[in-house]
Amino acid sequence: MPFMASKDLELLEDHFVRFQSNRRLTSVQQQYMSKALNLTRGVWEKMVDINDRSVPMTHDGYLKLYQMSQPDLSQRFGAILLDEGQDVNPVIANLVQIQKITQVTVGDRHQQLYRFRGAVDALNSPAMRDAEKHFLTQSFRFGPAVAYVANVILSFKGEKIPLQGLGQPTLVKRALPDDLPHRTHLHRTVSGVIENALRLVNQDHRIQWIGGIDSYSLRDLEDLFYFSRHMNDQVQQRKLLNDYADYDQYVVIAKATQDPEMLRSIKIIENYPDLPKRIEQLRGASVTSELDATVTLSTAHRAKGLEWDFVGLYDDFSADPLSPDIDAGKRDDELNLLYVAVTRAMKILAVNSLVIDIMQRFKDMKQRSKP
Incomplete structure (x- = not known):
């Protein structure tokens, strides 16, 4: 609920995302808005009433209640x-x-x-605005090579203060060596993690999933598989059945919106006709400790704050942050994610095709700027 994340002390119409626009509401829309607002306020009152257990209190709820005090x-x-x-x-x-x-x-x-x-x-x-500001411009996690890649990425955000890599020398490659005892792969999407895991499990890897295997929506993917085979009685997630008339409609919407999670899920289903069996293999190869793993898998979001010796970026970072069609906020989001991903490596970083392309464009830009 946007209200719980806001600084506001009262639940207002502005907290309904659907109606957050400059256009005026029709009389019918205003009636719906007023009704929804009153109902939502009623839910909130029940949530904060210690004698009413019909609506349970959430973590976001008691944090909001504390802020309102x-x-x-x-x-x-x-x-x-x-x-x-x-x-x-x-x-x-x-x-x-x-x-x-x-x-x-x-x-x-x-x-x-x-x-x-x-x-x-x-x-x-x-x-x-008037706060004293200090900038952390050095890292002892990695050496100059990774710092260079990070600085190239940040240059497209207009960053002028370079990051220094003061750690041990770090190699930047296109692929990780084959003989490593352990490696980490970072991904843009959850479905990218699963796709990569399905490939790795055939190589007898023991896989650690950052956040645990159950947090990677394997059951949702399995439901989508059954949905694609018209086996709706096997689908546990009823929302899937309510949101889409059939799998063909799911595919049409995925292509129309270019949603990366949906598109990659479709690709997985097309490539693995025995997907439920493969998912069982993934569960069997899953380990909870990095010490027992030969591979660690994570999304770039979950990798924030973590570090590994050998890190490779998977090729599911599909959005081009330098496209002229992308808005500035989305561009910065994608560049930030790449920056976080490349700075997880301590010894070897294997970059993906998107990072290689960004580095080439940086080089071309520098060449053009020469007198």
């Missing part, structure tokens, strides 16, 4: 530190900014990954 922390603390300040919900940012004590915000604007969830960059908010 506008607590004064000055009686207990002399300073407050907001970490990951580039990726906070307005509700958290407001909790910090209302305090009358020293405020310290730490973050990296190039690691903002969750704008699609409503997260904002508190580092650049008006409340931090």
Whole structure:
């Protein structure tokens, strides 16, 4: 619910995303809006009523309730530190900014990954306008080679302060060596993780899934497989049956919207006619500890804050962040994700075709700018 992530102290019409536009509502739409607003306020009242258990309280709910109380922390603390300040919900940012004590915000604007969830960059908010700013421009995780790749990516965001790699020498290659005892693959999409895992399981790899295998929507993919085979009685996710008349409609919508998760899921189903059996293989090859794994798989989002010796980027980063058709916000989101992904490697980074293309365009741009 957008209200819970907002700084607002009251549930308003603005929190209905569908009606967040400058156009005026018709009388019928306004009636629906008023009715929906009253019903939603009723749900919220039930949620916060400790004597009413019909609507359970959520983590987001009690955080919102705390923020609405506008607590004064000055009686207990002399300073407050907001970490990951580039990726906070307005509700958290407001909790910090209302305090009358020293405020310290730490973050990296190039690691903002969750704008699609409503997260904002508190580092650049008006409340931090007069704040003293310090920039972290050095990393001991990797050497100059990875830093160079990162700086090329950030140059397309207009970054002027270069990142220095002060760690051990790092190699940048097009592919990881075959004889490594362990490697990590980072992906843009969940379906990309699954696609890669299906390939790796045939090579007798023991696979660690960052976040656990059950968090990668394998059951949803299996449901889609049964849906494509008209075996609707095997589909556990009823929403799939409610949202699409049949699998053909799912394919049409996927192609029309160019949704990367949907398109890659379709590709997996086409390539693996025995998909349920393959998914069972994946579960059998899954391990929980990196010490027991030969391969670690993750999305780039989940890899944030982590590091590995040998990292390869999978070729499912399909959106071209430098396309003239992409809006500035989406461009920065994709460049941020690539930046986070390439800076996870400590010894060897294997780049994908998108990063190679970006580096070539950077080189061409430099050549053209020469007198």
